Amino acid sequence: MIFENAFLRLTVAGITAAAGSPECYRIRSIELKTANGWNLLLQGIQGHEFSTSLGGADASRFESKRTPEGGWQLKLSCAGPEWDAEETITLEPHQPFLRREQVYRFHKDLEGAIHPGWRLQEHPGLRYTYPLFAHEKPPAELQAIRADVTFALPFPFHVWHAGDWVAFCGVDRVRSRGTLDFQPGSGEEPATVRVYLPDATPAQRTTFAEQWYKPTPRPTVMPIKAGTEIKLVEIIGAKSLQPGQEPLLEAERVVAGVLLTPRPMPDLKRVAAGIADFYRKCGLWNPNALGEGRGWFYHMWVCTHEGTPRLTGPGAGSFDLGWGEGTAAEAILALTRHGRRTGESDLLVYVDEMSRNMHLFQHGEGPNAPYFDRTFDGRRFHDFNGDRRFWTQSMGHTASQLIQCYEENPNYPNSAARQEWLRVATSIAGFLAEKQKANGDLPDIMDEAGNEISLSGKKRISARVVVAGLWTRLSQITGDKDYLDRALRLARFVQPEIEAYSFYNQMIDAITAPFDLMDGEAAYYVLEGLVPLYEATREPWLLSLCQKAAAFGVSWTYFFDVPMAYKGIARGGQVCRMPDLPLLYVIGPAKAMDSFLRLAKLTGDDFYRRMAEEMIVFISHYQIEAPGKPWHGGMVHAIDQRSGQFWGPDKQGQVDCGMSTGNSLAAIEIWMSRR
Numbered sequence: 202m203i204f205e206n207a208f209l210r211l212t213v214a215g216i217t218a219a220a221g222s223p224e225c226y227r228i229r230s231i232e233l234k235t236a237n238g239w240n241l242l243l244q245g246i247q248g249h250e251f252s253t254s255l256g257g258a259d260a261s262r263f264e265s266k267r268t269p270e271g272g273w274q275l276k277l278s279c280a281g282p283e284w285d286a287e288e289t290i291t292l293e294p295h296q297p298f299l300r301r302e303q304v305y306r307f308h309k310d311l312e313g314a315i316h317p318g319w320r321l322q323e324h325p326g327l328r329y330t331y332p333l334f335a336h337e338k339p340p341a342e343l344q345a346i347r348a349d350v351t352f353a354l355p356f357p358f359h360v361w362h363a364g365d366w367v368a369f370c371g372v373d374r375v376r377s378r379g380t381l382d383f384q385p386g387s388g389e390e391p392a393t394v395r396v397y398l399p400d401a402t403p404a405q406r407t408t409f410a411e412q413w414y415k416p417t418p419r420p421t422v423m424p425i426k427a428g429t430e431i432k433l434v435e436i437i438g439a440k441s442l443q444p445g446q447e448p449l450l451e452a453e454r455v456v457a458g459v460l461l462t463p464r465p466m467p468d469l470k471r472v473a474a475g476i477a478d479f480y481r482k483c484g485l486w487n488p489n490a491l492g493e494g495r496g497w498f499y500h501m502w503v504c505t506h507e508g509t510p511r512l513t514g515p516g517a518g519s520f521d522l523g524w525g526e527g528t529a530a531e532a533i534l535a536l537t538r539h540g541r542r543t544g545e546s547d548l549l550v551y552v553d554e555m556s557r558n559m560h561l562f563q564h565g566e567g568p569n570a571p572y573f574d575r576t577f578d579g580r581r582f583h584d585f586n587g588d589r590r591f592w593t594q595s596m597g598h599t600a601s602q603l604i605q606c607y608e609e610n611p612n613y614p615n616s617a618a619r620q621e622w623l624r625v626a627t628s629i630a631g632f633l634a635e636k637q638k639a640n641g642d643l644p645d646i647m648d649e650a651g652n653e654i655s656l657s658g659k660k661r662i663s664a665r666v667v668v669a670g671l672w673t674r675l676s677q678i679t680g681d682k683d684y685l686d687r688a689l690r691l692a693r694f695v696q697p698e699i700e701a702y703s704f705y706n707q708m709i710d711a712i713t714a715p716f717d718l719m720d721g722e723a724a725y726y727v728l729e730g731l732v733p734l735y736e737a738t739r740e741p742w743l744l745s746l747c748q749k750a751a752a753f754g755v756s757w758t759y760f761f762d763v764p765m766a767y768k769g770i771a772r773g774g775q776v777c778r779m780p781d782l783p784l785l786y787v788i789g790p791a792k793a794m795d796s797f798l799r800l801a802k803l804t805g806d807d808f809y810r811r812m813a814e815e816m817i818v819f820i821s822h823y824q825i826e827a828p829g830k831p832w833h834g835g836m837v838h839a840i841d842q843r844s845g846q847f848w849g850p851d852k853q854g855q856v857d858c859g860m861s862t863g864n865s866l867a868a869i870e871i872w873m874s875r876r
């Protein structure tokens with residue numbers, strides 16, 4: 202029996218196991234209609250149309266009917282001594298996906314699981330993605346994967362593609378709970394993709410030591426009481442690809458149309474005003490931070506939600522220009538955008554003072570000099586970790602933020618401050634130009650003498666391509682085409698890493714990790730570098746790289762809410778890093794905002810704007826409401842969305858003035874300016 206619409210075809214098998222036995226039914230296959238005919242995507246598993254840890258079963262009853270819209274509705278069910286199950290499969294006439302809703306009823310108490318699944322049809326060149334765990338990998342290379350969906354699976358879909366099509370299978374989190382399970386093939390059997398319950402591990406408070414460099418927990422079984430009814434809703438879809446389309450991005454586009462239902466937009470002007478007021482009243486400003494009369498913001502308050510709040514001591518007390526919680530380059534960009542929109546000039550006093558003092562972070566003399574990220578006393582300067590090292594991604598990002606300040610504020614009232622933004626950005630750009638290799642590449646890390654430091658066998662830091670955006674902007678400002686050529690050569694060198702979804706080792710605070718760390722934010726550093734370069738050149742290969750980086754970043758973005766997140770809101774937020782700390786935070790979405798809005802305008806593709814809207818709504822909900830506290834109006838830095846603990850020293854909370862708060866204000870202001 203065959204049921205199809207304009208995109209998909211289901212074949213239902215009716216099987217008589219033995220003479221005199223009743224007929225059994227199951228979905229035999231799911232196919233996609235392509236220009237070359239029907240393409241097999243998934244095969245049902247005999248004896249497992251319904252599947253639990255007690256065993257599997259095919260259906261004993263089957264019926265089908267046309268829907269009023271011209272689609273199909275299929276109903277299958279089975280009954281047994283330990284459990285019964287039924288499913289409804291809905292195939293709408295003009296949608297590239299189907300929905301399968303299964304309901305299980307148990308007749309005994311047990312510790313068990315529910316896990317219906319499919320066999321992946323093998324195709325030459327097939328690549329598979331399990332978000333956060335495996336990206337663009339041949340299934341044969343993978344071990345078994347199952348994630349806690351509340352903690353480490355923000356986009357709950359298997360995605361795979363080969364040739365000119367992409368397919369996806371996952372959980373409809375609007376209608377039910379559930380996570381994903383991948384089981385590698387064995388012998389003649391191909392890999393299996395399943396949806397799975399339980400979908401989470403018990404929420405519990407943890408310490409740094411229990412999480413740092415440790416794998417995320419994996420759900421196994423759940424207690425089920427006799428009489429319990431459990432629903433699991435699955436979405437399966439596929440689409441043909443047009444030339445130039447990125448498979449993962451196209452899967453995300455379809456899923457967004459299903460899961461991302463409309464929600465209200467917060468009052469962004471009110472949120473921005475609250476953040477601005479935070480800067481006025483936060484108590485982080487130290488007028489003598491870098492020496493007598495040399496002011497700067499402390500990077501953050503710590504122990505804001507538990508313990509005794511403080512500005513100094515372990516995990517606190519630094520003054521940051523670059524990569525660090527208090528990164529001033531991001532705060533400067535945010536405050537100038539806010540001042541330009543509102544006409545409020547009082548916060549620009551802080552901008553001007555920090556701009557006047559940026560030269561203190563410079564190392565060495567001459568026009569082309571590197572800059573350190575951090576200091577605690579205004580005398581010794583270093584990177585985030587306290588070492589006298591330079592990280593290309595951090596310097597590139599610092600200079601990129603400052604050059605944007607210069608471009609966006611041609612009439613800035615303090616011309617000396619504006620010239621200092623250009624001078625520092627040009628100094629860093631020139632230093633990195635001197636370090637560019639003949640093949641176009643840049644070192645990931647350098648010592649204080651400018652010598653490259655090896656990553657000791659770890660994967661490269663793709664975020665270093667942020668420098669391409671800096672060079673592109675300087676080329677446009679100065680007319681020096683050499684900068685544009687350098688940007689193109691750097692992008693060409695990093696191209697294979699981006700095409701392989703190799704977004705590793707961006708987290709400067711984890712240099713001692715015994716393995717490679719992957720994170721979604723790295724993709725947004727890449728976009729900060731490549732979107733301006735694409736805008737300047739309109740090279741199709743650069744757009745392709747932008748699409749890959751955007752797709753990767755979106756796959757690390759929550760498409761649903763989780764109960765232990767701040768205010769219960771996770772949708773639109775991004776996960777931090779894997780495999781140990783998939784914390785939920787505003788930093789990645791805030792970094793993505795300008796790039797996504799630019800891509801929407803450059804390509805005419807509204808999906809980028811739609812995802813930017815998801816992110817801006819999330820950001821706005823993560824403003825802290827603590828009247829009477831100095832951090833009132835600031836932003837949640839990050840949260841352990843599995844336990845509800847706020848990130849910070851001893852997991853007691855922290856509120857910064859740069860990475861989260863500054864980035865969020867900058868993102869809100871750019872969203873409002875583009876609307």
